[in-house]
Amino acid sequence: MNKISRVIRREEKLAVFPIACADHCAHLLNMNYSEVASDGTKLARALEHGYRIYQYDMVLVFSDPYVEAQALGCPVKFSPSPTLLGPRSNQSIDRTEEIIKAAEILKRKVDVPVFVSIKGPFSLASFLVGIEEFLKNLLANEETTSNTINTALEFQIKYLERLLKLGVNIFIGDPVASSSVISPKLFERFAFEPLLKLIKKIKEKELIAGVHVCGDTKPIIPILDELGADILSIEDITPKTRTLKMGGVSTETIFSGNQTKIEEEIKQALIESYLILATSCDVPMETDSKNIKLMMEIAGAYSND
Amino acid sequence: MDFDNIKKAVVDMEVEKVKDLVTKLLKNKRLPEEILEKGLIAGMKEVGRLFSCKEYFVPEVLMASEAFYAGFDLVSPLIKTKQMKEKGKIIIGVVEGDIHDIGKNIVKVMLEASGYQVVDLGKDVPTEIFVDSVTRENPKILAMSALMTTTMMKMKDVVKSLEHKKLRNKVKVIIGGAPVNEDFAKRIGADGYGEDASAAVSLVEALIGE
Incomplete structure (x- = not known):
């Protein structure tokens, strides 16, 4: 059994994954990020390279946050990095097939669990109408909001079913649902059920379900626990959870390369009985690879203690 | 009571x-300055307080901002710009490649x-638009935000470019956004970091001595 599964089962204390994704891994190889984000073979090549260099315990197929939004018609610009230009229009470009291709390749090539990142229906819905408009509608027009979330959910269920056929694990990222943006009450009202539906589908196939929410999550920890996911990737790992936590090292710390701070944060994180030691979000593209290697080394040293 | x-x-x-x-x-011939100060601004200050203590979140602040601007648009043409000029000019924007502007709009x-x-x-x-605007507008503060790890380094480019054009000592640079913090601000040579909108206002006041 792999390390991630053993930590989920509380049979082992620690697994490690500095969240190195397409942009950073492409940067390591001097590959063009836009090409990597649009081509499954290149995406797999970049992510495999990251894995070989750092030897972490899982691989995450994540190119950028807008794959599904673009497939649903949101315009996305690829310069210098994928940028969402506006709400849904009729300019649909479907890159989901490329993500699936990358996941298929990686599943054959690496011997750690492969996860694919998909967007939470709440965050995806916000991209479809524009985040500001969406957030206002949460208070001003509940019906419109629910309809948009349902559109996003329907799309994600179909996408998820295609991914689950490959036997890959899933990470659902729902950054717009964090308590840095919306109240716990609105999370419960609009974000919870769609997430729960996706997680149930993943669990039915006996695959691993992770949830990633950036920003403040302290007020919604009890609700996040109710989702029944296997892993909760959050910025602040100090609150107690039933779900296995993932995190512990701030993205800024790993980017800065401050050895003392990296060591301090890892030491603090290892107070947890069981943990996937990770960065709080994906590492910035230009992060020096020696900083990530340092994180792997320190984590290795502590776990051998 | 009216206010x-x-x-x-x-x-x-x-x-x-x-x-x-x-x-x-x-x-009823009430002074627009008074309506602005005692009604609209007082309202937004309360909204800022509620946001800071997590009673209000971004949707509530956005809706309250709409209400603020509904009144502001009626009184601002009637108010002489003297007060605003005295308090100082601030340039604000989200860096290249990043379209997440809600935080910037709230600030x-x-x-x-x-x-x-x-x-x-x-x-x-x-970057060049930030720099050109500093040359043209001569602001006291340049405020930038980024919400993505892929775009935060653009802030450093702007600071460097200001240095290159010998403009850096003419303007205070402040930054904000989810992936950045105080350490990052120091490292790129900015003058300060605001964790949220209320902190940004306090930072501006501290930096330009209001």
Whole structure:
């Protein structure tokens, strides 16, 4: 059994994954990020390279946050990095097939669990109408909001079913649902059920379900626990959870390369009985690879203690 | 009491009510400066307080900002720009490649509600536009935000470019956004970091001595 599964089962204390994704891994190889984000073979090549260099315990197929939004018609610009230009229009470009291709390749090539990142229906819905408009509608027009979330959910269920056929694990990222943006009450009202539906589908196939929410999550920890996911990737790992936590090292710390701070944060994180030691979000593209290697080394040293 | 009603309508996010109340007070010959200060700005200050103590979140602040601007648009043409000029000009924008402008918009409304003149460059702003605007507008503060780890380094490019054009000592640079913090601000040579909109206003006040 792999390390991630053993930590989920509380049979082992620690697994490690500095969240190195397409942009950073492409940067390591001097590959063009836009090409990597649009081509499954290149995406797999970049992510495999990251894995070989750092030897972490899982691989995450994540190119950028807008794959599904673009497939649903949101315009996305690829310069210098994928940028969402506006709400849904009729300019649909479907890159989901490329993500699936990358996941298929990686599943054959690496011997750690492969996860694919998909967007939470709440965050995806916000991209479809524009985040500001969406957030206002949460208070001003509940019906419109629910309809948009349902559109996003329907799309994600179909996408998820295609991914689950490959036997890959899933990470659902729902950054717009964090308590840095919306109240716990609105999370419960609009974000919870769609997430729960996706997680149930993943669990039915006996695959691993992770949830990633950036920003403040302290007020919604009890609700996040109710989702029944296997892993909760959050910025602040100090609150107690039933779900296995993932995190512990701030993205800024790993980017800065401050050895003392990296060591301090890892030491603090290892107070947890069981943990996937990770960065709080994906590492910035230009992060020096020696900083990530340092994180792997320190984590290795502590776990051998 | 009239001003308190406006303040309450801003806090309660009631756009039409704010418009009606402000229109009524203007008809009754109340000073637009007073309506702005004691009604609209007082309302946004309360919204800022509620946001800081996690009673209000971004949707509530956005709706309250709409209510604020509904009144602000009625009184601002009637107010001499003297006060705003005295308090200072601030340029604000989201860096290139990043279109997440909600945080920037909230900081903008809080700064305007605090009496600053704000020049909003919008989102996905190229480095040269920030630098050109500093040359043209001569602001006291340049405020930048980024919400993605892929775009935060653009802030460093702007600071470097200001140095290159010998403009750096003419303007204070402040930054904000989810992936950045105080350490990052120091490392790229910015003058400060604001964790949220209220912190941004306090930072501006500290930096330019208001």
